[in-house]
Amino acid sequence: MSSSLSSSAPFSLSKSQGRPLGQRLLILSAWLAFGLLLLLPLYVVLSEALKLGFGTFFSAMLEPDALAAMQLTLIAVGISVPLNLVFGVAAAWCVSKYEFRGKSLLITLIDLPFSVSPVIAGLIYVLMFGAQGWFGPWLLDRDLQIIFAVPGIVLATLFVTVPFVARELIPLMQEQGTQEEEAARLLGASGWQMFWHVTLPNIKWGLIYGVVLCTARAMGEFGAVSVVSGHIRGLTNTLPLHVEILYNEYNHVAAFSVASLLLVMALFILLLKQWSESRINRQRHNSAEE
Amino acid sequence: MSIEVSQVNKHFGSFQALKNIDLKIQSGELVALLGPSGCGKTTLLRIIAGLETPDTGSILFHGEDVSSREVRERNVGFVFQHYALFRHMSVFDNVAFGLRMKPKSQRPSEKVIADKVHELLNLVQLDWLADRYPEQLSGGQRQRIALARALAVEPKVLLLDEPFGALDAKVRKELRRWLARLHEEVHLTSVFVTHDQEEAMEVADRIVVMNKGVVEQIGSPGEVYENPASDFVYHFLGDSNHLKQGDEHILFRPHEVALARQAENDFRPAEVRDIRPLGAVTRITLKLDSQDEFIEAEVIKDHASLKGLSRGQILYFKPKANTPA
Ligand SMILES: Nc1ncnc2c1ncn2[C@@H]1O[C@H](COP(=O)(O)OP(=O)(O)OP(=O)(O)O)[C@@H](O)[C@H]1O
Ligand SMILES: [Mg+2]
Numbered sequence: 001m002s003s004s005l006s007s008s009a010p011f012s013l014s015k016s017q018g019r020p021l022g023q024r025l026l027i028l029s030a031w032l033a034f035g036l037l038l039l040l041p042l043y044v045v046l047s048e049a050l051k052l053g054f055g056t057f058f059s060a061m062l063e064p065d066a067l068a069a070m071q072l073t074l075i076a077v078g079i080s081v082p083l084n085l086v087f088g089v090a091a092a093w094c095v096s097k098y099e100f101r102g103k104s105l106l107i108t109l110i111d112l113p114f115s116v117s118p119v120i121a122g123l124i125y126v127l128m129f130g131a132q133g134w135f136g137p138w139l140l141d142r143d144l145q146i147i148f149a150v151p152g153i154v155l156a157t158l159f160v161t162v163p164f165v166a167r168e169l170i171p172l173m174q175e176q177g178t179q180e181e182e183a184a185r186l187l188g189a190s191g192w193q194m195f196w197h198v199t200l201p202n203i204k205w206g207l208i209y210g211v212v213l214c215t216a217r218a219m220g221e222f223g224a225v226s227v228v229s230g231h232i233r234g235l236t237n238t239l240p241l242h243v244e245i246l247y248n249e250y251n252h253v254a255a256f257s258v259a260s261l262l263l264v265m266a267l268f269i270l271l272l273k274q275w276s277e278s279r280i281n282r283q284r285h286n287s288a289e290e
Numbered sequence: 291m292s293i294e295v296s297q298v299n300k301h302f303g304s305f306q307a308l309k310n311i312d313l314k315i316q317s318g319e320l321v322a323l324l325g326p327s328g329c330g331k332t333t334l335l336r337i338i339a340g341l342e343t344p345d346t347g348s349i350l351f352h353g354e355d356v357s358s359r360e361v362r363e364r365n366v367g368f369v370f371q372h373y374a375l376f377r378h379m380s381v382f383d384n385v386a387f388g389l390r391m392k393p394k395s396q397r398p399s400e401k402v403i404a405d406k407v408h409e410l411l412n413l414v415q416l417d418w419l420a421d422r423y424p425e426q427l428s429g430g431q432r433q434r435i436a437l438a439r440a441l442a443v444e445p446k447v448l449l450l451d452e453p454f455g456a457l458d459a460k461v462r463k464e465l466r467r468w469l470a471r472l473h474e475e476v477h478l479t480s481v482f483v484t485h486d487q488e489e490a491m492e493v494a495d496r497i498v499v500m501n502k503g504v505v506e507q508i509g510s511p512g513e514v515y516e517n518p519a520s521d522f523v524y525h526f527l528g529d530s531n532h533l534k535q536g537d538e539h540i541l542f543r544p545h546e547v548a549l550a551r552q553a554e555n556d557f558r559p560a561e562v563r564d565i566r567p568l569g570a571v572t573r574i575t576l577k578l579d580s581q582d583e584f585i586e587a588e589v590i591k592d593h594a595s596l597k598g599l600s601r602g603q604i605l606y607f608k609p610k611a612n613t614p615a
Contacts, residue, residue, distance in 0.1 A: 182341055188365075
């Protein structure tokens with residue numbers, strides 16, 4: 001593959017001479033960096049986790065606090081991802097199909113969570129909903145707790161993952177234009193039918209890709225969640241927070257065992273991402289041939 | 291169903307795309323909107339369909355104001371310039387779409403839908419393509435599928451935006467004859483957009499000539515060709531020659547010329563610069579001493595004056611009918 005690429009490039013050297021030295025060095029260093037920064041840690045996590053055998057490995061994972069953390073992570077993911085899906089599709093729809101004032105401002109705002117540090121995002125929620133915050137007294141009166149409770153964690157997760165779906169869909173939908181939707185309306189489809197039968201199938205793979213990225217981020221989020229969580233074991237700890245606590249308690253084996261759980265989930269998501277990406281490329285390729 | 295467009299104006303920002311458009315289309319008519327690129331043809335068609343709202347004015351179907359009606363309630367068939375077929379649906383599903391979207395109470399059974407779809411695909415002579423996807427079709431095939439899809443919901447009005455725009459000359463010709471025949475069969479009130487005057491002449495009952503957002507003239511192909519309402523219409527509907535005669539300027543078409551080898555009364559001498567056989571007619575390019583602009587003449591190919599004619603010879607010509615410019 002790479003050799004055929006380089007041989008078709010006009011400036012490449014013949015095959016027998018191979019690549020220029022500079023190119024080889026660059027590729028080598030890329031692999032080296034990748035190995036040092038990604039593969040080695042992966043290996044460390046797994047080997048540390050399995051240091052005392054599978055028994056301790058699994059008991060660390062099945063311990064009640066770990067299970068509670070797992071549950072909370074799944075709740076946070078389960079709420080924030082669907083909400084983001086709806087918001088992302090709605091935002092991308094507005095931006096790509098309508099002309100309105102303040103459109104570029106909206107696009108910029110969608111990106112805000114990418115540029116704001118997650119810790120600050122967490123602090124914003126503390127300032128708003130914490131006991132001393134703006135809405136603190138009001139919430140206190142009604143016995144509602146957001147900060148140091150599940151709603152805060154969901155909100156923080158939601159904030160940091162907002163851009164993923166919308167960002168993925170906007171260029172896709174802009175490229176596809178509005179003609180198919182217009183055709184559907186002319187043929188008598190209602191707004192919902194048009195969305196369901198025409199728009200959604202056209203953005204399906206992009207949407208899946210965005211959701212997968214969003215899920216990965218929601219699962220792994222540490223900073224923002226850490227600020228609003230309060231670290232109450234078994235109650236407001238997500239998996240990443242649980243790992244940190246275990247680690248701080250010098251319980252390395254347990255920390256790495258739980259970490260490897262996150263790792264497995266991440267790898268699974270990576271596979272999903274790869275798959276949806278290849279589907280998008282195929283779709284692009286097809287429409288480019290048109 | 292008749293269509294009436296009355297006093298329609300449309301701005302895009304500060305740019306006025308349509309100015310005071312008035313138009314009446316009789317039931318069952320096939321009307322061409324003809325005009326140069328950017329003159330507002332698509333905009334007018336989209337306003338009739340309800341895809342765009344006019345700033346002022348109204349659209350009447352069968353005497354009834356539909357300006358406030360939703361697109362989906364207007365019951366118009368629309369064929370887009372670039373087809374806009376649903377890319378993830380097979381040809382069959384594309385054509386069936388309109389029927390399947392009907393409210394439950396009016397929706398035919400899948401069996402009836404299938405029959406109807408095959409009937410339409412047969413009408414456009416593409417039944418064998420039912421299982422293909424749009425990306426696997428040629429441009430002309432997509433065009434016909436788009437038409438079948440539009441016809442499936444039995445619209446009262448058919449609007450076509452440059453239906454043959456993206457096709458090569460031969461397919462274009464075939465398809466427009468086919469469209470004219472189809473129109474004979476189904477007799478829908480149809481409006482089609484084109485910037486090709488030959489196409490408009492050949493297919494339409496009446497032609498609406500547009501320029502820069504205004505209607506220049508409405509009439510039958512014969513009327514607009516023989517009695518153009520303005521210079522613009524005259525020039526747009528065919529090639530024209532410009533002849534200076536003293537202080538007077540004369541406009542005439544290449545075929546409105548008499549040719550002779552010998553000097554005759556009122557005939558003017560000119561040098562033959564080019565001879566082009568174009569099939570049934572031959573085009574001769576003439577150069578006069580008195581003007582830089584060439585004169586083009588078209589005569590039937592076995593015209594007496596052509597016998598043994600070669601470049602550089604002198605030929606005598608006289609404009610037959612003419613319009614003082
Ligand atoms: N959505 C829009 N926003 C701004 N300007 C527009 C819009 N749609 C059309 N216009 C302008 O209105 C004018 C008429 O456009 P229209 O598409 O109706 O032209 P047309 O006659 O169909 O041309 P063509 O033969 O090239 O398709 C053009 O100058 C175009 O730039
Ligand atoms: Mg147009």
